[in-house]
Amino acid sequence: MHPNAALIERFYAAFAARDAAGMTACYHPEIVFSDPVFGELRGERAGAMWAMLCGRATDLDVRVSGIDAGDRTGRAHWDARYTFTQTGRAVLNQVDATFEFRDGLINRHADSFSFWTWARQALGPTGLLLGWAPPLRAKVSATALRGLEKYMAEQ
Template sequence: MQDHRATIENFYAAFARLDADRMAMCYAEDAEFEDEVFHLRGREEVGGMWRMLCAATRDKGRDDWKLTWSDVAASGDAGQARWDAHYRFSATGRLVHNRISARFVFDHKGLIVRHHDRFDFWAWSRQALGTPGLLLGWTPMLRNKVRAQADANLRRFLARG
């Protein structure tokens, strides 16, 4: 039997070090990732997102970066954790403290096939975007704009290889 709890711990330990390559190794080829901004399919996209986010943090906010995780649990083919990220949002330079709940599903090899993160988008947008996030963060319009910009950034990042 696979130790899915260990996979989750290793994933977040790599994330705390901003080691996106090690994070990507935790995913199956056909993995799916979803959160309030991204909806991704395949290890290439999912790993690319983590590489993009880790690179932005190393380049523009390493001194502000802190990741903690807790409540890691796994049973059968599922797992969960809570994690907190403290970072500087690269697009605005604003400091963010995001609280996230994660759920995982694993394949028979112990790799992540589904990873769903949930966080309060309005709370995030108030911190990351300032006044626009405060006023419009609860609206589908702003959420869709953020999603579109994040997707465009990821496509550019992946195209650079």
């Protein structure tokens, strides 16, 4: 197994264990993370996001598959089952991740998933009807980023 594939495996094993410190240890200090909800997060903000999500999770189940990596890039697919705390609704988020590596660590991490599919599950009828609409996506992102800022201020 390529060392970078093992690094991705270690990252998701830490995630499955809700070990945000273990996840962050896989990241380069200049990490750039992006996804459809949080947008782009750099450096300590990326690690804080994982710490916040792991800390809030009560029933998180993470399964990873399709890990593949070489010297410069890698990819994986992961599924997360959890209860969305704001609505109490069950979610299965199916995510494709891409990675770039630097100095033996993850330097770029981009998660992609269907926001509409996620919104349908997490937000119920509102997500079903408006999950495709940019204003709902912007509202969800703004709420997530406010939560991250509050979390970081409290740490």
